[in-house]
Amino acid sequence: WSRRRLLQAACAGLLGVVDAHAQDSAGDLSRTVLTLPVDATRTRKALVLSPRVARRGGYKVLVLLHGLAETASETLGLSAWSERYGLVAADARLRRGSVAGAAPNRYLTAERARAIDDELRRKPYEGFVIVCPYTPNVYKGGMTALTLDRYADWIAKTLVPAVQASSPARRDAASTAIDGCSLGG
Numbered sequence: 001w002s003r004r005r006l007l008q009a010a011c012a013g014l015l016g017v018v019d020a021h022a023q024d025s026a027g028d029l030s031r032t033v034l035t036l037p038v039d040a041t042r043t044r045k046a047l048v049l050s051p052r053v054a055r056r057g058g059y060k061v062l063v064l065l066h067g068l069a070e071t072a073s074e075t076l077g078l079s080a081w082s083e084r085y086g087l088v089a090a091d092a093r094l095r096r097g098s099v100a101g102a103a104p105n106r107y108l109t110a111e112r113a114r115a116i117d118d119e120l121r122r123k124p125y126e127g128f129v130i131v132c133p134y135t136p137n138v139y140k141g142g143m144t145a146l147t148l149d150r151y152a153d154w155i156a157k158t159l160v161p162a163v164q165a166s167s168p169a170r171r172d173a174a175s176t177a178i179d180g181c182s183l184g185g
Contacts, residue, residue, distance in 0.1 A: 028052055028095050029088060029130075032166065033078065036158050038150075046133035046159055047078045049088065050167045055126065058170040061163060062128045062177050063155060065135045065184025077134035085181070087130065094125035129169040133159055135184050 029049045038044050051059060064087070066080035081087045093099055097120045100113045133155065138147040155178070164171045179185070 028092060028127075031082070034159075034162055034166070036154075036162055038154055038158075044134055044136075044154065045074055045078055046131055046163075047082060048163055048167055049082060049091075049130040049132070050169075051127040051129070053127075054168060058168045058175075059127055059129045060175045060177070061131060061160065061169045062179070063131045063133070063160070065178070065180030066132065067180075067182025067184055068137065069182070071135065071137040071183065074134045078132060081130070081132045091127065091130075094120065095127070097121065097124060129163060129167045131159065131163050135180070137183065 028051065030052050032048045032050070034046045034048060035043050036046065064081045066077050066085075070076040070080040070084070076084075098117050099108065099120075100110075100117045136147070136151065138144050138151065141147065160176060163169050170176075
């Protein structure tokens, strides 16, 4: 499963494509909140969602950055992808092996849902270690480029190594991806 397909499925969950059973299956992911240093005086948190079932060789890592609206509070930012954007429910639906049965809409047509289900039958979804850090509003304070550079360094040098050390994550760079929406995109 590619990062793009996972994000498509998450969007499907966001749009009400996920049924109540998928919500109940959300227990397939363990949730850990990491609090990591930014510098000598500040810390930043990240929600880490990991498959509960061990997998030989570990899981690919996907870092997801939330949007501007969720910069209002760390709590909103940490839960943006898992709850507000529907990622946990989309992950549960993919683990069940079907995204079909939802009302067709412009983002997930019935034809596309059938194609995803066919692909899931051929190659079941294996999951990711999903990392959802609080994303600061880089436009506050006026030093956008410097803030972005520091945030990127924190992700690469502090967050990803901590996730790799504390979860069933693969440790090679080719197995780590980053994406986002709105501000995070």
